[in-house]
Amino acid sequence: MSTASTPGVVREAAGGPVKTGPSGPAARAGSGTRTAYLLYVAGKLAGAVVSLFAVLVTSFFLFRVISRDPIRTMTQGVPTSAAQLATLRHQFGLDLPMWQQFTNYCGDALTGDLGTSYQFHAPVGQLILEKVPATLLLTGVAVLIYSALGLWLGTRSAWHNGGLGDRFNTGLALTLWSIPGFWLGLLLIIVFSVGMGPIPGIFPTGGMSSGDSSGFGYVLDVAHHMVLPVITLVAVGYAQTLLVMRSSLLDEMGSDYLTTARAKGLRDDLVRRRHAVPNALLPTVTMVFINVGFVAGGSILVETVFSWPGLGQLFYQALSVPDLPLVQGLFVVFAGAMILMNLLADLLYPLLDPRVGR
């Protein structure tokens, strides 16, 4: 609750009336608020740093249980002599004692070096950076669309609670949410890529581009390849935003300030957009930030079905070997993205609701 006093108002206090002003309690209160906010920010930043370090340490030991001898697992089925295996182990530092591997890993990670991929013989950081644009493009656009769609439909559903539109919207969203993304993706490929009956196959079956275009043609080519995976991600993802927005707006709808707004003669549309929705946004903003955090991870199944060369597909590829440095690196990146987004959401809360952080 806001504690800011109105300037110029004389309040009763112990010791008689006190005139508030720039140097009065209000100012002190303002200063206290700033201090409280700074402490709040410092606490959140410290928490994020500790979490990130915990992720770094956990990732090293967690993935060591996947395979006792990743090099032998990696080369299984491939004619490999004992000398070749020894060379590979030496190349990747696996012939060192575990404690030395750990200290090397931590030291390198602090300098931004996430190691060398077993299967690609390339720096993990470079491999991840190469895939980031594709993932940000696909999941970024999808999150943007389904957040906007969820907010809009959630608002409409709540405002017309119990109506036919509300029931249809929530029913459809929940149905799509229940459908496995990879299955829906395959269905879309069969219908809109291969073509079915009168429906022509107009979209590519997979990939990010045809590989033979450049300039603006390349942009259009990528957009063309994006359509089906984006539709898939949006279809299975927008329900979450819709339901959160709907329930938080329903909570607001009985509030006195809305009655006041209506009593002033404001249009229903304005009451909703300018009064109800902004106050119902807080829980939805949290979820949007979490979704944005997930953007970094891409979508393993959808990226695999549509052969989209992003981080999700890379993670799947890394796990199938298992390529420990790559798995560790991706784990740190995914977890780091979530930590960063949570931190941003935490830092934004006090701006959205001054009661937070005091």
Add this chain to the structure above:
Amino acid sequence: MVHSSPRTPRLPVRLRSRFRLLMGSGAAAAALVAASVIPFGPLAPAPQQAQAADSGGKKVLTVAVSQSVDSLSPFLAQSLVSTSVLRLGYEFLTNYDPKDAHTVPGFATAWKTSPDKLTWTFTIRNNSKWSDGVQATAADAAWTFNKMMSDPNAATANGSFTANFKKVTAPDPATLVIQLKKPQATMLALDVPIVPKHIWEKVTDFSKFNNDKSFPIVGNGPFVITDFKVDQYIKLKPNKSFWRGAPKFDELDFRYYKDQDAAVAALQKGEVSFVSNLTPAQATALKTTDNIKVNDAPGRRFYALATNPGAKAKNGEKMGNGNPALLDPAVRKALFESVDINTIIDKVFQGHAAKGEGYIPPRFSSYFWKPSDTQRIPFDPAKAAQTLQQAGYKKSGGKLLGKNGKPLNLRILCHATDPNDKAVGKYLQEWWAKLGIGLKVDCLDNVGDPWLAGDYDLAIDGWSVNPDPDYVLSIHTCDALPATPKDSPATDNFICDKQYDALYKKQAAEYDPAKRADLVKQMESRLYDTGYMNVMAYPNAVEAYRTDQIKSITTMPEAAGNIWGQDGYWSWWSAVPADSSSDSSGGSSSTGLIIGIVAVVVIAGGLGLFVMMRRRSTAEDRE
């Protein structure tokens, strides 16, 4: 002024405008998607239309692949996709004939050995040039082998081929001399790409150089690798000066489809020309599709049941926890007598496999061996029960009791990634239960760890066999065992049999093909008799291609064989484009262009509409 309750503070104006911006962006993006789904019937490429041509009239052969390229360096590459692509870009000393896999010339045109079998002299062809115009000579081959011998990092992928080399020299441009430490029968099966010395001698660290930054890659194979994007595509162009003659397609593309169903959809649509590793269901569906030919041919793999022979290291230390009951030949024989291979072929592989016999598949006719009627273990469940009874095993309450008096329960290790393994496991459970033997089916994503530690009773095993069988034979020698339990083994199944080893050493030094083949067959016979490996099936290579894009293509073996993963470059080098006047790629890109233009128009419209709606509020609405 906007009235808001102090209990419910309003969003700051800046944030509200950002929220609107977000909504606007969302609307725009949604408009993009909406625009894109407008059907352009007449403009879309008709399904199942050939796409072996692009707007320039180029004939493009597109192959769907899923496995990632680990490296384009011949010194590092180990994945099948990588080695298959490198086979197209570089020549090997020798090649395998597509008819029956006998040795034919490659980088070398002729070869001879010294009487002591320790020196091989290869004559290097004089009509092969690197794709940058430089003449390819014996010096390139000598440099390639010497680099592998002197730099462990350069031996990462193919070091096993040069481990027995003593010295390699090139006395003149047309002569390559290789001296060996001991006789080596695999000298005409050196699957090592020869690289151009003038390019590769600039490389400093072979462990990190992936040969994927500078294109086109200089080589002297039938194709030149011109472009590569990780997990997106690999592009190759024909080497017009290839000594055997240039390939007939204008371009060869390997395009990535990480999902097999999506790859099949791409084939049906005509986006790709060829798809491999089809499931029985996919093959059945494609057989009835126009313009698609399913190639269901004998494969190069065996699919076997392996039993733990009591895993040990070379130093004699025991490894793992294999069930000692399996050390009894009677138990192993009874288990194999209960396996109905016909059912496995019909029900699990749905007919896309041949019945298992010896260790090496029948397509390698020189080395194929099968047990005689007296030697063969037939499917006979009644006899299996009898075998166990005669060996002194008793049943109690339907359970077979081991020598220790406890019910006999076994575990089988299998691959979770292979649906066939799980199905076979279920059948074995059912069949062996009739003998009173319990079976736990452990299908894991990572079978490597328990397998290499010897922590298994039985395992479903399988290998692809090369035209020269040396490697698949070597993994059952005592030499392949780990030095100590802590070391990593090269062994497949911990088999160590002196008789088998003696035969292996003999064949490794036998240069006469017929005599060597005879020794190999003796090894297969011995392996069969030890009863630790039971080959159940030879899975077929099931693949499909579009006949409206590929007129003809060479399989290996030519009579009936695979197209993908050949021991040579025959399939893609020999492929002849179908006569097609279609221009589908162009169609596809024009469709994309029109969709893009319409999308832009709709986005602009959507944004305009959005702005208009925002400005619709009248003066009385503004407070």
